[in-house]
Amino acid sequence: xTSESVEIEIPQPATSAPQFTQLFSATRRGAxxxxxxxxxxxxxxxxxxxxxRIDAAALVVAExxxxxxxxxxxxxxxxxxxxxxxxxxxxxxxxxxxxxERRPTASPEAVEGGRGLIxxxxxxxxxxxxxxxxxxxxxxxxxxxxxxxxx
Numbered sequence: 377x378t379s380e381s382v383e384i385e386i387p388q389p390a391t392s393a394p395q396f397t398q399l400f401s402a403t404r405r406g407a408x409x410x411x412x413x414x415x416x417x418x419x420x421x422x423x424x425x426x427x428x429r430i431d432a433a434a435l436v437v438a439e440x441x442x443x444x445x446x447x448x449x450x451x452x453x454x455x456x457x458x459x460x461x462x463x464x465x466x467x468x469x470x471x472x473x474x475x476x477e478r479r480p481t482a483s484p485e486a487v488e489g490g491r492g493l494i495x496x497x498x499x500x501x502x503x504x505x506x507x508x509x510x511x512x513x514x515x516x517x518x519x520x521x522x523x524x525x526x527x
Contacts, residue, residue, distance in 0.1 A: 393460050394421055395459065396417045396459040397458045398410070404445060414433065414434060429519070436517050442492060444515075458472070465520065468518050470514050476512045502517070503518070
């Protein structure tokens with residue numbers, strides 16, 4: 377019995393923008409871990425640890441993941457955090473949860489809680505909600521990755 381070696385060249389996708397994706401449990405601990413790992417990933421991409429832009433990104437991640445845990449949770453299902461540095465000079469933050477029927481809004485009239493998206497709206501250049509098949513949703517926000525305090 378002989379074995380022969382065959383070399384197969386597998387085409388690799390062109391690497392565009394740096395990306396990070398991770399699944400987390402839909403718990404407070406999962407949301408906290410998502411924020412901590414997002415900061416570590418941004419530092420690995422060269423962002424200064426003690427800067428306004430990393431603080432803004434961490435706060436947006438914290439608000440979006442907290443919403444996924446509080447409002448987008450289904451038993452046995454987690455949420456996904458995605459980060460991507462876009463060619464436009466922005467950081468795109470995406471949080472996908474299984475509750476597509478619960479669409480968030482930034483409401484200044486919220487009595488208790490519900491102000492997280494107002495914070496996201498203040499820190500992000502833009503944000504929105506997309507349907508994620510089959511029945512989930514992705515809440516995304518883009519923050520400036522180029523200069524602190526720029527919108």
